[in-house]
Amino acid sequence: MRSYSRRWPVVFSRATGSHLHTEDGGRYLDFFAGAGALNYGHNNPTLKKVLLDYVGNDGVTHALDMFTTARRDLLEALAEVVLRPRGMDHKVVFPGPGGANAVEAALKLARTVTGRSGVVHFTNSFHGATLGTLSVTGNSQHRRAAGLPLTGATPMPFDGYDGRHAPDYLARLLADPGSGLDRPAAVIVETVQGEGGVNVASPEWLRAVADLCKRHEILLIVDDVQMGCGRTGPFFSFEDAGIVPDLVCLSKSISGYGLPLALTLVRPELDVWRPGAHSGTFRGVNTAFVTATEALRTYWTDDALEKSTRAKGERVGDALQGIVDANAGADLSARGRGLVQGLVVGAGLADEVSAEAFARGLLVETSGPHDEVVKLLPPLTVSDAELAEGLEILAESTRVVLERAG
């Protein structure tokens, strides 16, 4: 979102596991993980092997929506490993190579199916930089870059925003024929707002939003681009809340290896497009299909990764709380779920913490409307030792920055 090249003025050349290496021999512990696109670490050896084999054997590389063995394998793996075990019968749409494509497709489908045009999104949401996804994005800097008024969407308070922990304002508006909020086609939500500042929606709030949607026949879209693929523990970030969205957007870590891939999961009755209604060149990146299939079969056929992520998440949460406690005079706080965790340091200061961490060999990003949160997104495959090292650097960096700030 920010310009990472400005934040980290070095030239990277190689990458393995939890580390990025610079061309002049530097080595950085990566708690950014491609903004959540590298949940299984850089150049994960298992995935790398299938990729090299596939390319080496002249597997189809690019195939739009043609049938290929790689596509078939991925669809089977998604059904077997992800959907069926969770009781989901969603269809898989290949909307294009990036997360924005997954969201654009979800919005288009929701509008077409319902015949309504509006969409409700939430304060501090982030869903993409294309015109359709910008309209449901909160960030004003991004919105301004559209160069024209964004329409078709209305922001509503996210869980805890404005001090309230129920979607009661939205509920009131929807029940009131004079509210001025036209019944929307869809509500789009992130269960944890990564770019928005690691804002965590409670399961209760998510359930209330889902209920509201059902009651008013509004489609529920969960944008799980950053929080899916195990980032919060379970494969889908909404599993803990016990809800099943009508549409789910996946991208980032779905290919496993950092190759562009995006999916939109769609309840069968919503799959109304005739062939050719939504197109795009890069809907058949078969190299990404093979790494995606391998990632699903390697990491999601049992609950080992999920348990490990939850456990590591608790460790990180404890460590962040430790930093908060150790700096009692400062106005710090910690929040997060699984391996997306935020240390709220304050505008300006978070950038400094990130810079100090970089100087100590750790890559961490900031987020939030004022860039006031240090956001931790380590690979899920991070080792305990790496985790400890990174957290220590973070603690030290925070201490230094707060001391300097007086």
Add this chain to the structure above:
Amino acid sequence: MRSYSRRWPVVFSRATGSHLHTEDGGRYLDFFAGAGALNYGHNNPTLKKVLLDYVGNDGVTHALDMFTTARRDLLEALAEVVLRPRGMDHKVVFPGPGGANAVEAALKLARTVTGRSGVVHFTNSFHGATLGTLSVTGNSQHRRAAGLPLTGATPMPFDGYDGRHAPDYLARLLADPGSGLDRPAAVIVETVQGEGGVNVASPEWLRAVADLCKRHEILLIVDDVQMGCGRTGPFFSFEDAGIVPDLVCLSKSISGYGLPLALTLVRPELDVWRPGAHSGTFRGVNTAFVTATEALRTYWTDDALEKSTRAKGERVGDALQGIVDANAGADLSARGRGLVQGLVVGAGLADEVSAEAFARGLLVETSGPHDEVVKLLPPLTVSDAELAEGLEILAESTRVVLERAG
């Protein structure tokens, strides 16, 4: 655009050069080339080698906009091989992984820079399936799939549309303060409309459009996603017209190997975005960077490929004219530039020709508002023998279909 999987109901597994292979041993000559994303053929051995080396050596795979050696190499190759020799000082924006991202970025920049919101596009244009790109796309089936009224764009007649070969209607509207056409931020144009039916703009028309833009301080965007990277002969499809667009959109064959990559080339004075104004996860697909760099250095440091494409294009054009002449009773025609060529057969019939060709081992697509055109997009690296074979199949398929149609 269409559902290729329906057109070609086989399962592809491998691909080399001009051929796709099915899992059960079938072999198809490919005159579709990934909708123009595989100008250098499937799994081009030169590019494959650098890709395998890069992945094998744990090169950075995914890096958003961080500095990497692969990014630097690509930027250098673009400057040396593409921009400087053509007297262009455009900056390179990495807008996201697909062509739609390149167009979305161009539209956003144009609107931001000019402070105007409208965009002029042309009849039968195709620029993508996201909300912003749909609004400048002509195809009604695609437009309907948006699910809401598309705004911010006005279609104008493409060269030859409605019998006229000058942008005089547009010129009249722009000069008339009562015309109802608000001065647009940009005009976006394809030099050859691939999806729209292989409609070829003449150099004169393109120059007139460019002049009009200059006169009215409107930015000119050339969407060279399908026609760039040598498809029409020269690297950029607009070179023959002697124009230099303010913004150029590239994707499809720019990575060379079919990996997702897109670029927006921007006149330096238009690069007004502050860091973070436009974002996206897959702006740093470094595997695509290395194949892109290699493709530029392999194919574009001399004019061999350009000359070969022009020569092959003439052969294809002659062959198509031969088919037209051989079926004088039918209402056929041929058109195209370089290695994008179309045989106008008629609605319904073009689909049948494509099916007959498939039965004979040739993949060819249809295009045009009524799917009335058989569109030929062979790899630029197609051999003379392959070209001959494919054209013969096409001639035979056409003959059979016309005979059947009586």
Add this chain to the structure above:
Amino acid sequence: MRSYSRRWPVVFSRATGSHLHTEDGGRYLDFFAGAGALNYGHNNPTLKKVLLDYVGNDGVTHALDMFTTARRDLLEALAEVVLRPRGMDHKVVFPGPGGANAVEAALKLARTVTGRSGVVHFTNSFHGATLGTLSVTGNSQHRRAAGLPLTGATPMPFDGYDGRHAPDYLARLLADPGSGLDRPAAVIVETVQGEGGVNVASPEWLRAVADLCKRHEILLIVDDVQMGCGRTGPFFSFEDAGIVPDLVCLSKSISGYGLPLALTLVRPELDVWRPGAHSGTFRGVNTAFVTATEALRTYWTDDALEKSTRAKGERVGDALQGIVDANAGADLSARGRGLVQGLVVGAGLADEVSAEAFARGLLVETSGPHDEVVKLLPPLTVSDAELAEGLEILAESTRVVLERAG
């Protein structure tokens, strides 16, 4: 709003003071007063005299924006009687004949001056039925009639909506660069929402909204079309709150006699239109000018009418509270300011009360999103006896309806 002809299925032919007469000799006490357009009663004799004189002497009837003696007289009266005594230096724009024109002009000016496109309005607002005014109107039935998605406006909770009595949600959104609410050009508000259900904004809330606007350089528009011209007591309904809006919309009773006239009052620095930027045929209804001038000079050169309206308002309020108290078992409530007062009876029931009142010779309208409020808008010139009579009919009608409803 509703179809009055269905509510009152008789044919009116004459009207005087607080009464409407039917062609067959019926006589109705009018507590509707032309939806607030007849604050001085039907065919007010003072105004009637100047109108007859003006027409009889061939005064200019229709003059667009030409200079006329009638226009000059009105502008002088507005300055002397209304603006100067209140310390306002607003310019007077003649935007067209109806309230919607006054609001359309205010919205256009606000957007032009600020260069922003969005407008904040409030839940259960009503500002008109043209495209621009519909977009800031809450009522879903009206909004649907637009036939296309309404854009450019966002509803915010009115005072007391959702249980809160401060514009804190709006304040939070405006202060948060990630909220998704683009800084609007203007906030448009009614101090009492007539159509919305006689919802009364407190002076504190209005001041807080005005402060918020000032702090964020957002223009404040008060739509005083129904509540201005003394309906709540003072000439402008916002005077009690001690605020001075940037733009004020007036219509309905401004002509005094029920002739179409609308005004937009504009802070001088906002009057940026060049001649001809906003036009319309009926901006110079000189017959309305003469009655408007006479109404101002007759009723607003001292505070007699204001005091009388406040006193009568209290009487009505007390009477409504009496009805509430007399029907303690039912869920009634009363609210209002000056001579706009509402008895909240409930959906369905309010319509029945109105029908019972009609049967007893009283015209009263309903309002609110569910038509749950009986709305009283008697002429300000209503006599004490008429007031007593009407309130008695209302009490009786309510009693009958509640009894029937069980």
Add this chain to the structure above:
Amino acid sequence: MRSYSRRWPVVFSRATGSHLHTEDGGRYLDFFAGAGALNYGHNNPTLKKVLLDYVGNDGVTHALDMFTTARRDLLEALAEVVLRPRGMDHKVVFPGPGGANAVEAALKLARTVTGRSGVVHFTNSFHGATLGTLSVTGNSQHRRAAGLPLTGATPMPFDGYDGRHAPDYLARLLADPGSGLDRPAAVIVETVQGEGGVNVASPEWLRAVADLCKRHEILLIVDDVQMGCGRTGPFFSFEDAGIVPDLVCLSKSISGYGLPLALTLVRPELDVWRPGAHSGTFRGVNTAFVTATEALRTYWTDDALEKSTRAKGERVGDALQGIVDANAGADLSARGRGLVQGLVVGAGLADEVSAEAFARGLLVETSGPHDEVVKLLPPLTVSDAELAEGLEILAESTRVVLERAG
């Protein structure tokens, strides 16, 4: 449109027939007639009498949509005098007091009925200054004043624009599923563009537009606000073309006396609004109803006025052609229909001609995108002597201006 008060810097006080009188005794021959709102002259004595009687007898002045005797009389007169004789079974909607209301209502109904959002209008159209009507207006100065991008409408070439006399471009776009023009809800057209420069559509062109609409199930709206009520000869300006629009907008001269009144005539099957879907305070200006009824019964029960208007129109046309011929060296031309006639003098010059005419006691307006046309709109009741006097002043004014311009 323009600021008439700047053009004519005098103060008018009285008006009779074809003359306006200033407060200091000046007297002007009026060939502007309230921009076409005073077809029967200023303070027409027949209409004045019924107005004075009605007001004098306390007739209902203002009644929203309540039943009144005045409303009934008008509806009967419309049916008897206007609709039935022309074989029209349109319903009469009272959309609000001005022409913009009539157009807004037509656009809303067309969108609601068809479920489509777009509207086609024509180059140099003028339909109003509210948001909905601005979007179908050509004038860029007006459009800019909206302060936000206007959407939902596409301009098409009016008859003769760009040298072509058939709506063939529009026909081509509608027939082409790839054109980028979504099938619109409606086409809105003026038969003669008054504000746009007295551009006259031929009957053939109008019929072709009507046929096109029928073929594509698009609703045809004729905005007859300025050209209706006999301005071109027949009551409706479209009668000579033999077409029957789906919706007709009337205002300006419909009340006859210059009082605000507007009507939207709607084919019965299009009257889909439920009560209350479209509202507004000034839909029941009963004083305008009585003058409207009287005007219909006085002027439209035989064909005397129509014949007289056609004859006078020919005289004016001949006189203008005489001016053209007398100034052969200058680039003049004349055009018009009935008593709307234009002398094309050129930008800048037309304003000077108008000023010279004013100095000689004649009020004439200019129009056209560059204000290049002197537009003549005398009352239809103008006498032969007045017509001769005005045309002589115009000839002299033109001569003087051209001489000065050299």
